[in-house]
Amino acid sequence: xxxFADNIAFTDNISPRMGHQTNIVQGVEAYSRQLWSLRFHxxxxxxxxxxxxxxxxxxxxxxxxxxxxxxxTPRLIGGVTGGKIRLDGVSExxxxxxxxxxxxxxxxxxxxxxxxALGLRSSQxxxxxxxxxxxxxxxxxx
Numbered sequence: 459x460x461x462f463a464d465n466i467a468f469t470d471n472i473s474p475r476m477g478h479q480t481n482i483v484q485g486v487e488a489y490s491r492q493l494w495s496l497r498f499h500x501x502x503x504x505x506x507x508x509x510x511x512x513x514x515x516x517x518x519x520x521x522x523x524x525x526x527x528x529x530x531t532p533r534l535i536g537g538v539t540g541g542k543i544r545l546d547g548v549s550e551x552x553x554x555x556x557x558x559x560x561x562x563x564x565x566x567x568x569x570x571x572x573x574x575a576l577g578l579r580s581s582q583x584x585x586x587x588x589x590x591x592x593x594x595x596x597x598x599x600x
Contacts, residue, residue, distance in 0.1 A: 461559055465560065466562065468482070550564075
């Protein structure tokens, strides 16, 4: 956890798309617990989980973006597994002058299989299924 500032802020923009409140965590200890919770729940609720980093780029001197994809199979009652789920997203890391991460934001780009696996309708996931994270906003230079 040495690469993270003591006051790191983590913002989960995926949860609101599934009908939950935005999850914002502040502080390195809370951030560490959040990452542990994510790993724990992934192991509990999904089998054959696989995370792949698809692309990494530097937006500016203090921002790094990572495009990732998660593939997994949900565990259902009685050991039965459902169909595969794929969740594509972007993590954006912002750095302070000391080079430590001060903000980590995650957002979803696309998912497949999530509607069926969770029994959700598109309306429950929100109207904006294809978000445009700030890392995709391109400014023009004059």
